[in-house]
Every structure is written in structure tokens, then in C-alpha cells.
Amino acid sequence: MPSLRYLRAVPYWTFTQANSLKERLEDGDNQPSGGYTWDGRYNTPADQAAFPLLNPDEMANSSADDVAQKLSKSAYAQQFRQAFGQDIFSRPAQALVDLGKVLQAFQFNDSSFAPYSSKFDRVLDGRDHFTPQEAHGLVLFSDPDKGNCASCHLINKGAHGAHPALTDYNFQTLGVPRNTEIPANRDPNFFDMGLCGPLRQDEAKQQKWFCGMFRTPTLRNVATRRVFFHNGMYHTLEVSLRFYVERDTNPEKWYSKDAHGHVVKFDDLPKNLRSNVDTKTEPLTNHLGGKPVWSDSDIRDVMAFLDTLTDADAKTVPR
Ligand code: HEC
Numbered sequence: 001m002p003s004l005r006y007l008r009a010v011p012y013w014t015f016t017q018a019n020s021l022k023e024r025l026e027d028g029d030n031q032p033s034g035g036y037t038w039d040g041r042y043n044t045p046a047d048q049a050a051f052p053l054l055n056p057d058e059m060a061n062s063s064a065d066d067v068a069q070k071l072s073k074s075a076y077a078q079q080f081r082q083a084f085g086q087d088i089f090s091r092p093a094q095a096l097v098d099l100g101k102v103l104q105a106f107q108f109n110d111s112s113f114a115p116y117s118s119k120f121d122r123v124l125d126g127r128d129h130f131t132p133q134e135a136h137g138l139v140l141f142s143d144p145d146k147g148n149c150a151s152c153h154l155i156n157k158g159a160h161g162a163h164p165a166l167t168d169y170n171f172q173t174l175g176v177p178r179n180t181e182i183p184a185n186r187d188p189n190f191f192d193m194g195l196c197g198p199l200r201q202d203e204a205k206q207q208k209w210f211c212g213m214f215r216t217p218t219l220r221n222v223a224t225r226r227v228f229f230h231n232g233m234y235h236t237l238e239v240s241l242r243f244y245v246e247r248d249t250n251p252e253k254w255y256s257k258d259a260h261g262h263v264v265k266f267d268d269l270p271k272n273l274r275s276n277v278d279t280k281t282e283p284l285t286n287h288l289g290g291k292p293v294w295s296d297s298d299i300r301d302v303m304a305f306l307d308t309l310t311d312a313d314a315k316t317v318p319r
Pocket of ligand 1: 124141147148149150151152153170171172173174176214216217218219222225227228230231237240241244265312319
């Protein structure tokens with residue numbers, strides 16, 4: 001389950017222009033960016049709130065009416081009436097919209113959603129030091145010839161010294177393998193392709209290169225998580241990092257095989273869209289059978305660095 005922390009900085013869904021020649025050559029202009037959820041289909045948490053409330057796989061309320069009924073029996077029903085009108089519960093569609101506003105105000109205004117209390121933040125402010133292992137992990141994380149992680153998971157301070165979000169809010173097709181534990185994936189013709197649907201509909205038809213794109217998540221508090229990537233494919237940070245460094249060197253370790261025993265690289269995309277995965281630039285591309293750019297001890301060092309992104313009140317998963 002993705003954290004709700006640090007989401008107040010997510011920009012509206014938009015298309016960005018490259019800000020350097022290098023970026024223009026590598027990525028081109030009009031790159032999709034921003035928006036809430038993995039496919040950026042909501043501009044604000046207020047817009048987003050109705051989806052989990054009504055989604056059968058999440059909170060599974062059957063309708064706005066159902067939500068309004070429950071709200072009307074809640075401990076804060078009276079406060080809700082005071083804020084939005086005594087008759088609000090007899091206007092369920094509006095009650096759902098107002099509930100979105102309330103949830104957004106909470107997420108935006110309560111400082112616990114963005115404490116910036118990690119060791120990484122203290123180091124940025126000059127109030128702490130990385131251990132040699134953490135410092136080496138940061139070097140590997142940032143090195144364009146090694147991980148190049150920081151090209152998407154940004155680590156530099158922004159305007160007025162704002163602490164970085166560990167994401168650029170842009171979209172990428174990483175080719176994360178198909179998760180066979182997801183019931184919808186029992187249908188071999190079903191593909192969750194992020195920006196081009198099936199959940200997100202508005203960009204689906206005209207933009208084939210959008211298929212497979214998901215928004216870069218923040219890596220703040222990443223070491224506290226037990227489920228990684230848009231389809232929850234991996235359950236440890238270590239395996240998630242190993243996927244990055246071995247995706248292209250050892251695809252047989254990561255992807256399924258077809259009836260002839262051939263590895264189906266990028267098996268969570270339909271055949272004709274697999275070339276959408278960027279294998280020419282970052283992240284961590286390397287030739288088949290080559291040596292992964294990180295050794296086991298490098299991976300441990302990067303994990304030590306990622307541990308420093310854990311907020312003071314959050315707990316890193318024990319390893
Ligand atoms: C080209 C941009 C890009 C680069 C470079 C990149 N990432 Fe990512 N990262 C993403 C995107 C996009 C996702 C989500 C992909 C998905 O779920 O399909 C992601 C997801 C992750 C996740 C899962 C986080 C979660 O909450 O589920 C981890 C961990 C991660 N990246 C670490 C790294 C590391 C370590 C590197 C360097 C080796 C790296 N990333 C390089 C774009 C990038």
C-alpha cells in the first residue's frame with residue numbers, strides 16, 4: 001500500500017518540456033508528468049478520494065448513497081452537517097465530493113503527512129552525517145554510470161532549499177514483470193498498462209507509447225514498505241533493487257517463459273507494446289549476460305542509504 005506521506009507536492013497532470021539538450025535527446029518533449037495514483041488520473045487528493053471508497057477491491061462501498069449513509073452515522077456526522085449543510089446526507093453525490101475536500105484538507109494541512117524528519121533530511125541541513133556505507137550507497141544511487149537512480153528519484157534541494165521529493169513525478173515504462181497473484185491477470189489478455197488503461201481511459205487511444213508507463217514514486221520511507229512497484233510484484237527492497245540491476249543482464253531470473261522455453265521479457269505488456277520499455281538509457285541497462293552494475297555489497301550499501309529516507313516516527317522493515 002503506497003504511503004500518503006509527501007503527496008501534497010504532487011503537481012497536476014501535465015506535459016513537461018525537456019530542460020536540457022541531453023534530456024531532449026534522451027526523452028523528448030511533451031513527457032507526461034504529475035497527477036495522483038500510479039497512472040496520474042486525478043489532479044488532487046479530493047478527486048482521488050472517491051475511487052478507493054467505491055472500488056470493490058478497496059473499501060467497496062456500493063454507491064455514493066452507501067457512503068453518505070455511513071457518514072450520517074459516524075461520530076463526526078454533526079460536524080459534517082455544520083460544514084456542508086444540514087441536508088448534506090440527503091445529497092449523496094455532493095456528500096462524496098465534500099468528503100474528498102475534507103480528506104484533502106487533512107492530508108495537506110496535518111504536518112504528519114510531511115514531517116521531513118529522516119536522517120537524510122538532517123544530513124541535508126548539516127545536522128548529521130552519513131556513515132561510510134550510507135555515503136557509498138548515495139554515490140551509487142546518484143552515479144549516471146551506475147544506478148542513475150537520482151535522475152528520476154531526485155535528491156537535490158529545490159527552490160529556497162526545499163527538501164527533495166525523491167521523485168521527478170514523471171512517468172516511465174520499467175517493464176516490471178507480470179504478477180500472477182493478481183486475479184485479473186488470470187486472463188492472459190488482461191494488461192494493466194498504467195497511463196493507457198484500462199483504468200485510465202482518457203489517454204488510451206491516441207498514445208501507444210504511453211502503454212506501460214507509471215508515475216515514479218517517492219522513495220521516502222521506501223524501507224518501511226513490504227510491497228513494491230505498481231503491481232506489488234516484489235516484497236523486499238533488496239529484490240526490488242536486484243530487479244533493476246539484473247533486468248537486462250539476467251532476464252531469465254525475472255520473466256516467465258513461453259511454451260518453447262523462451263524468456264518473455266516485459267511479459268506484463270502485450271507483445272506489440274514491449275518495445276515501449278526504455279532499454280537504451282537508464283535505468284541500469286546492460287547487455288544480456290553482462291555483469292550487473294552493482295555487486296551484492298553495493299546493493300547493501302544502497303539499501304543503507306535508502307534506510308536514511310525513513311522518517312523518525314516510521315519503522316524500517318527488519319532485515
Ligand atoms: C527512468 C526513471 C527511473 C530511474 C532512473 C529509476 N527509477 Fe525507480 N522507479 C521509477 C518508476 C517509474 C517506478 C514505478 C514503476 C512501476 O511500478 O512500474 C519506480 C519504482 C521504484 C521502486 C519501488 C518503489 C515503490 O514504492 O513501490 C524502487 C525501490 C525504486 N524505484 C528504486 C530505484 C533505484 C534504486 C534506482 C536506481 C537503480 C531507480 N529506482 C531508478 C522510475 C525510475
